[in-house]
Amino acid sequence: MPNPFHDAFANLKLVFQPHAENLKVIADTASEYTLISKTPSPFPQHKGKGMYFGSVRLGKAYVSFHLMPLYMNSALTRSISPTLKKRMQGKSCFNFKNSPEPELLAELRRLTDSGFQQFRQKRWL
Numbered sequence: 581m582p583n584p585f586h587d588a589f590a591n592l593k594l595v596f597q598p599h600a601e602n603l604k605v606i607a608d609t610a611s612e613y614t615l616i617s618k619t620p621s622p623f624p625q626h627k628g629k630g631m632y633f634g635s636v637r638l639g640k641a642y643v644s645f646h647l648m649p650l651y652m653n654s655a656l657t658r659s660i661s662p663t664l665k666k667r668m669q670g671k672s673c674f675n676f677k678n679s680p681e682p683e684l685l686a687e688l689r690r691l692t693d694s695g696f697q698q699f700r701q702k703r704w705l
Contacts, residue, residue, distance in 0.1 A: 584677065602618070615635065
């Protein structure tokens with residue numbers, strides 16, 4: 581029987597795929613997929629490293645989808661549907677026990693695309 585966490589991980593990872601060539605993949609394992617900016621962050625606390633964009637992490641109790649642009653964009657955060665908001669943990673993380681429904685994946689793609697455009701406009705890529 582397929583593990584629902586692995587299906588969730590695979591489907592959530594696909595949300596980031598359209599932007600992977602413009603970002604730097606720093607982790608691509610069976611349990612973590614993480615993207616950062618290719619250019620150094622403008623913020624001194626990052627010490628010249630790329631700015632964290634997002635990740636998918638396979639945990640023991642759920643799969644988490646992290647999208648850092650939400651942390652920095654209140655308008656984008658306000659656009660999150662109530663259904664997706666129920667899965668939100670903190671300011672930029674969503675937890676899933678099963679693969680997200682198609683409408684939630686579509687919404688995560690929209691949020692990710694908007695976040696990517698934000699990073700591009702601010703020249704953080």
